[in-house]
Amino acid sequence: MSEIPEHLLKRAQAAREKAESSQEPTDNASPTKETNSQTTVAVADESPIQEIDEKAEEILERISKGLGQKLISSHIAPNRGLWIRVSSDDWRETAQFLRDQLDCRFFDWLSVIDWMPSPYGRELETEQDVDSQAERIEDQPIEWGYTGGKTRFQLITRVYSISLGIGVMVKADLDDHNPRALSLIPVYPGANWHEREAREMFGVTFDEHPDLRNIYLPGDFEGHPLRKDYPLLSRRIKPWPGIVDVEAMPGEEK
Amino acid sequence: MSMTSESDQLAYIASQAADARVNVEVETDEGMTLNLGPQHPATHGTLRIIAKLDGEKVVAAEPIMGYMHRGYEKLTEVRTYPQVTTLVNRIDWLGSFANEVPFILAAEQLMEVEAPPRAQWIRTILFELSRIANVCLFLGDMAVQIGATTPVFYAFRDREFVLNQIERVTGGRFHPNFDRIGGLKDDLPKGWIEETRGALNRMTDFCDEMEELVLGNEIFQARTRGIGTIPSDVALAYGLSGANLRASGIDWDIRRDANVGLVYDQVDWKVWTHPDGDSFARFWVRLQETREACNIIDQLLGTIPSGPIMAKVPRIIKVPPGEAYVATENPLGEMGFYVVSKGDLTPFRVKIRSASFSNMSIAPWVLKDVFVPDIISILASLYFILGDIDR
Amino acid sequence: MIDLLALSPAWWQETFLIKVPIGLLAVLLPAGTIVYLYLFKAISFMQSRLGPMEAGPYGSLQLLAEVGKWIQKEDIFPSKADKFVFAAAPFVVLMSTFLLVVVIPAGPDALFVDLDAGIYFAMAISSVSVIGILMAGWSSANKYSLLGGIRAAGQLIAYELPLILAVVGVVIQAGTMNMQGIVLSQAEGEIFGWGGIGNPFILTQFIGFAIFMIAVQAELTQAPFDMPVAESELVTGYLTEYSGIRFLLFFIGEFASAGVFSAIAAVLFFGGWYVPGIDPANQIFNVIGPLVLAAKMMLIAFLIFWFRFTFPRFREDQLQRLAWKFLIPLSLANIALTGVLKVAA
Structure with a gap:
């Protein structure tokens, strides 16, 4: 397997640094509009359609007015989406609020993000996945995405308002050891299967769910495959087909 | 993997019981259980439907799936961004190109690249x-x-x-x-x-x-x-x-x-x-x-x-950190990819919102x-x- | 040659040893022709494909290949099946087909049995296949089979009635239940005093013919009435558990019945073995009669398969509604009208 060309690595590194500098995660507990627009100002200048961004700001204002203290943090990526974060205790009330007050009647999807860095991450140099190293997990601090976070598991759902033409992504931190939240079925019946999937894949329990059994996996399956500490066995015994064996295009110098 | 908590154990027991309930056909006085699938001509694929019948009337029906679960959400975590399209191609195999588009668009959004x-x-x-x-x-x-x-x-x-x-x-x-x-x-x-x-x-x-x-x-x-x-x-x-x-x-x-x-x-x-x-x-x-x-x-x-x-993109694609959700109107309905990137060669997490899952x-x-x-x-x-x- | 045949007009009736092969031929030959011409070829052309092309010229030996395949296959009995009933069911179905062909006249003397109440016998025997299908559905120990068998029973009984009522109009007009008599009355009939083409009952009994064909479609469980074997719902209904030779018997039964019912329709509505222009008493009909009947039969059978591959399937309740609320009143009205006109004339 060939080495990555030096210049490409440099370019990728530069791109990454640029992106990191332009998008600081907002960790402050009570977000203000100013911080949000500041973090995204570099992009907003270039974007051709400004009014959708204003719409998101306006919706966020309505949400923060309606939810009050329950809204922990929020994030607007201009023309791309609106993220809010609430506590898992307020999970169902938030959904109720969004459906009733913001006309978000379309239930899009629900899932979980495991923010723990994978202990089985593949290094660029190695052929196989490196083995589980407990200390490596602790070495790497958890970095959360938009709206920040506090715990390893974050519940995320997207609901859409057809009349307003905007989707809202709602996140909620879940307890590390006993991840559980209220089921959304009374608000959105369609959450049923999504919650079953989230339970089997991440081990998140949804209280008041009528039928929380596995949806894909056999009933006696052990473990929760989409958790980051669940090993992907084939990756550990076989060399991983290449990221770096990039061949030069015809007529192009390598 | 061991059971980490009591709730896990309870959920596990509940799932076992529920699975047993589904797998063993329960004949009662009220009617008959009809099992359609997974090998049934009308399920084109491997969907299974368990219907409780009263005569020919359906009292309740429950789809069982997972016979074709390929774990794409997990696999995307060990694929580079260009490699992921090969996977997502196989989600809706009748309109494959349409599957690639939302993922590519989500990655482009994160990279701030426009085709x-x-x-x-x-x-x-x-x-x-x-x-x-x-x-x-x-x-x-x-x-x-x-x-x-x-x-x-x-x-x-x-x-x-x-x-x-x-x-x-x-x-x-x-x-x-x-x-x-x-x-x-x-x-x-x-x-x-x-x-x-x-x-x-x-x-x-x-x-x-x-x-x-x-x-x-x-x-x-x-x-x-x-x-x-x-x-x-x-x-x-x-x-x-x-x-x-x-x-x-x-x-x-x-x-x-x-x-x-x-x-x-x-x-x-x-x-x-x-x-x-x-x-x-x-x-x-x-x-x-x-x-x-x-x-x-x-x-x-x-x-x-x-x-x-x-457009001009680096040969080795590293997507800047961020999250993006892009949905397109695919043949089957809304298909969306929620891509979480941590600036690596591979996505950190990809949630695939597929149309048929919600439709079914x-x-x-x-x-x-x-x-x-x-x-x-x-x-x-x-x-x-x-x-x-x-x- | 004709003289030779005419001397002993129905020479093939003479001995049992000849009758049996002729009877087999009378059932299997039309069935095979229908399967090849319609099921394999005509339908393929309708569906813009070629159908079998490899076995024999234009795939004409495909049927033999299929039969050979089925005969070779293992004869599987489901472990919970009622073995005796399961094994007997295809024979019951096939038996009704063979009994039906007995009363169909193919010439003035070319017939197996000349029953006075021939059409009555045919209608009665055609219901026997229900028993075979119900046996197959019940004994398979399969829910799809059971549903299919019960659907078949409900459907066949519901459509027996319009079938018989449609025939009643013909019987009134012909004044006889003897099938030979029905042919002769069409051959000797006149249309407003003109006897050029006789009086095929299709001209006066076209409502009866339409009802008869719809009912036959349902009796044969062909689309749009193929719920008992609906492959997209019940896999193949009562046939689900059958394989090998027993499936072949059901298959022959299905297509031979299609041929036999078409032949009955030809006798009832199209003058049977008679062609206009020749005296019906002419002994030549003992030779060309079977061919004429076969030609008319094939034309009518084409209708059956044309509908089969064009229409979607009814639902069971819609089928019953069609039979009881539409076909039966209509056929009763047809009988009444025929009776009034018969008395008036």
Whole structure:
């Protein structure tokens, strides 16, 4: 397997640094509009359609007015989406609020993000996945995405308002050891299967769910495959087909 | 893996009990349990439906899936961004190119790259071609599920022309894997535009044929009208999307209302809706959409701009940290990718929002107090692809 | 040659040893022709494909290949099946087909049995296949089979009635239940005093013919009335568990019955073995009669398969509604009208 060309690595590194500098995660507990627009100002200048961004700001204002203290943090990526974060205790009330007050009647999807860095991450140099190293997990601090976070598991759902033409992504931190939240079925019946999937894949329990059994996996399956500490066995015994064996295009110098 | 907490154990026991409940057929005095699938001709794939019957009336029906679960969400975490398209190609295998687009668009959003106009045009054309290739089969298959064997042959015959056009550009009939971050792999071959016009004419004729042969048939109407009616509120709450939602009277199309990265705003076209919400409405809307797709492609073919097909992107793609959700109006409905990046070569987490999963989640609701034949016609009209449910 | 045949007009009736092969031929030959011409070829052309092309010229030996395949296959009994009933069911179905062909006249003397109440016998025997299908559905120990068998029973009983009522109009007009008599009355009939083509009952009994054909379609469980074997719902209904030779018997039964019912329709509505222009008493009909009947039969059978591959399937309740609320009243009205006109004339 060939080495990555030096210049490409440099370019990728530069791109990454640029992106990191332009998008600081907002960790402050009570977000203000100013911080949000500041973090995204570099992009907003270039974007051709400004009014959708204003719409998101306006919706966020309505949400923060309606939810009050329950809204922990929020994030607007201009023309791309609106993220809010609430506590898992307020999970169902938030959904109720969004459906009733913001006309978000379309239930899009629900899932979980495991923010723990994978202990089985593949290094660029190695052929196989490196083995589980407990200390490596602790070495790497958890970095959360938009709206920040506090715990390893974050519940995320997207609901859409057809009349307003905007989707809202709602996140909620879940307890590390006993991840559980209220089921959304009374608000959105369609959450049923999504919650079953989230339970089997991440081990998140949804209280008041009528039928929380596995949806894909056999009933006696052990473990929760989409958790980051669940090993992907084939990756550990076989060399991983290449990221770096990039061949030069015809007529192009390598 | 050991049980970490009491709740885990309880959930595990509950799941065991529930699975046993499903797997062992319970015969009671009230009726009979009918197990449709996983090997059943009408489930085209490996869906399993357990129906409790009273005579031929369905008291309750429950879909069981997972026979084709391939764990794409986990696999994406060990693939580089360009490699992921190979996986997501196989989600909805009838309209494969359409699966790649939302993922590529999500990655482009995170990288703040925009494909050049020509690439966007060709993407939209291929996207709509795969919609035709997909829905065309539905039009024939729905008739087959209702008992008319002939239309499906016409569907396969005319779909071939569309597949040929896709193959001529991408080199692949089923899994093109043609979309790249920042553009497309190749440009259009010579003479392709004219050939595509010919294929579109075939498709328009095919739609007329289906309208006469299937839609206008009294028996077809008797079998589908008023069957499996889904009111708009229920459809929204269950997350139905695509033609299923529009057949319930909701005038919402991602191509028009939340378009990202494709050039639908350059075309004069119409979103078709039907107020009834029954199986017939779903067939009708899909038929009109196939026609509309021909119309869209026809307009786009005439206005393809010249220029490069690839934006400047680094050879080794590292996507800056961030989160993005991009959904497109795929043949089956809304397909979206929620991509979480931590600045690596691989996505940190990809949530695949596939249309059929949500479309099928309404099945237990809608399959009540219908007859056994209606199970088949309703499922066929909801139109699922197993790979799109199980991912 | 004709003289030779005419001397002993129905020479093939003479001995049992000849009768049996002729009877087998009378059932299997039309069935095979129908399967090849219609099921393999005509339908393929309708569906814009070629059908079998490899075995023999234009795939004409495909049927033999299929039969050979089925005979070779293992004869599987489901472990919970009622073995005796399961094994007997295909023979019951096939038996009804063979009994039906007995009363169909193919010439003035070319017939097996000349029953006075021939059409009555045919209608009665055609219901026997229901028993075979019900046996197959019940004994398979399969829910799909059971549903299919019960659907078949409900459907066949419901459509027996319009079938018989449609025939009643013909019987009134012909004044006889003897099938030979029905043919002769058409051959000797006149249309407003003109006897050029006789009086095929299709001209006066076209409503009866339409009802008869719809009912036959349902009796044969062909689309749009193929719920008992609906492959997209019940896999193949009562046939689900059958394989090998027993499936072949059901298959022959299905297509031979299609031929026999077409032949009955030809006798009732199209003058049977008679062609206009030749005296019906002419002994030549003993030779060309079977061919004429076969030609008419094939034309009618084409209708059956044309409908089969064009229409979607009814639902069971819609089928019953069609039979009881539409076909039966219509056929009763047809009988009343025929009776009034008969008395008036």
